[in-house]
Amino acid sequence: MLTAIIIDDEKKGRVALREKLHDYCPEIELLGEAADGAEGLHLIQEQKPDIVFLDIEMPIMNGFEMLHQLPQKDFHLIFTTAYNQYAIKAIRYAAFDYLLKPVDIEELKSAIQRVREQSLLASRTMKDFEELLPADIFFRTHHSYIINLRYIKRYIRGEGGQIELENGAYVTVARRKKDELLKKFR
Incomplete structure (x- = not known):
């Protein structure tokens, strides 16, 4: 079982992704959702998820600004955004994947499968x-x-x-x- 959180300022974006995860990715346990970067920071540090689904365009603190404030990033980062112009910047942030909204079910399942295959790779010595x-x-x-x-x-x-x-x-x-x-x- 992999754990995940969703960080997205748009409620309908969070709901749509939550439902797709529930319906098509039963191996994902959703630990919580955040509506902005500040909430997202708190949720990441509190829950320590395996995967963070992160929107980029959010008011006050966008996804990139939020990532700057994390002392360490020990999760798989999957950007979920309506904008494709951030793809290169996302690579610089070691994004595991970059899914355009509305999130395609097959692309979501593929991203989760690749995370599972890498979960076989471990961060132990x-x-x-x-x-x-x-x-x-x-x-x-x-x-x-x-x-x-x-x-x-x-x-x-x-x-x-x-x-x-x-x-x-x-x-x-x-x-x-x-x-x-x-x-x-x-």
Whole structure:
């Protein structure tokens, strides 16, 4: 389940998006809605959603001004706006997607699907995962890689060496991890 909030000064825009999310994206739990940037800031900091649907053109504080005031942006940002001229600026704000109003159902579903696929990518450290995963199945070969030992196709000798996985990917083995890895196969 992914959580989301909607920030839009137009009530009908909020209602339309809420209904589309309810009807077509059941994996989204809507945590709240805000009618302006100030409310939106408070809602983001209070609820810590996975996704923020943000309108750009709002009175007093527009969407970009609101984003400037956030100390950190640890959510997927999806702009929902009637104006396409902000697309380039939205990219600079690391927008995950940019949906034009009225929001197209298929584009909305596609954006949510891509967020779900990225939710598989995590914001934890490799050490966190190394501690969570069973050591008899998973092995950290390098500071950047943890592999499932059941999917090793072959070991390629070298300073630390490399592992070829069954899917054709090659993973580096750090020199300091080489002996520990080879012990797993003895």
